[in-house]
Amino acid sequence: MLFEDEKIILKMEDADVTYYPAFFSKTEADQLYLELLNTITWQLDNITLFGKTVPQPRLTALYANNNKPYGYSGIQMTPHVFIDPLLQIKNKIETKIQHSFTTCLCNLYRNGQDSNGWHADNEKELGSQPVIASVSFGSERIFHFKHKHDGRLKQKLILNHGSLLLMKGGTQDYWLHQLPKTKKQIGNRINLTYRTIY
Numbered sequence: 590m591l592f593e594d595e596k597i598i599l600k601m602e603d604a605d606v607t608y609y610p611a612f613f614s615k616t617e618a619d620q621l622y623l624e625l626l627n628t629i630t631w632q633l634d635n636i637t638l639f640g641k642t643v644p645q646p647r648l649t650a651l652y653a654n655n656n657k658p659y660g661y662s663g664i665q666m667t668p669h670v671f672i673d674p675l676l677q678i679k680n681k682i683e684t685k686i687q688h689s690f691t692t693c694l695c696n697l698y699r700n701g702q703d704s705n706g707w708h709a710d711n712e713k714e715l716g717s718q719p720v721i722a723s724v725s726f727g728s729e730r731i732f733h734f735k736h737k738h739d740g741r742l743k744q745k746l747i748l749n750h751g752s753l754l755l756m757k758g759g760t761q762d763y764w765l766h767q768l769p770k771t772k773k774q775i776g777n778r779i780n781l782t783y784r785t786i787y
């Protein structure tokens with residue numbers, strides 16, 4: 590049995606990463622998962638990497654309370670107005686960590702072949718040392734970190750249904766993260782990353 594307040598502080602140099610494995614109870618997480626799957630306006634965008642245009646290996650959606658767009662990998666996303674389950678989750682995180690967010694980037698990984706490549710969330714609009722709160726619902730997936738300047742420094746963890754991963758401080762300056770593909774036969778995973786766009 591996991592308790593809501595349980596947290597794990599990852600030992601990562603130059604970073605500040607905390608994992609709350611049971612931020613949501615099983616019942617809450619089950620209900621939010623279905624509601625998010627059915628009510629988020631999921632879209633499939635093309636990305637251009639090294640001059641090649643391909644569909645992104647996941648569905649996405651952007652929500653915000655300030656109408657500010659967010660761009661990465663050559664995509665510019667225009668936000669929708671927040672919907673109730675996304676606001677409910679936002680409020681719960683904000684109360685816990687005493688930080689307020691403007692924006693939520695949503696990812697839907699449809700199966701083990703959907704993924705998110707190595708990157709840091711360090712776009713200019715996020716300001717310096719951004720606080721990023723990442724919640725996960727549905728199939729559990731492995732999440733990797735690697736240090737930008739020291740290849741020996743790595744971390745991996747399983748992001749389970751109803752969990753919260755909080756990244757702040759130097760995490761985006763010094764580390765990259767990814768969600769690799771897996772050969773396991775698994776279904777949908779929803780990930781929401783709450784951010785502050787200035």
Ligand SMILES: O=C(O)CCC(=O)C(=O)O
Pocket residue numbers: 694696705710723732748766768780782
């Ligand atoms: O799906 C995840 O856990 C990671 C998502 C992510 O890194 C991002 O959207 O920037």
Ligand SMILES: [Fe+2]
Pocket residue numbers: 708709710766
């Ligand atoms: Fe990210």
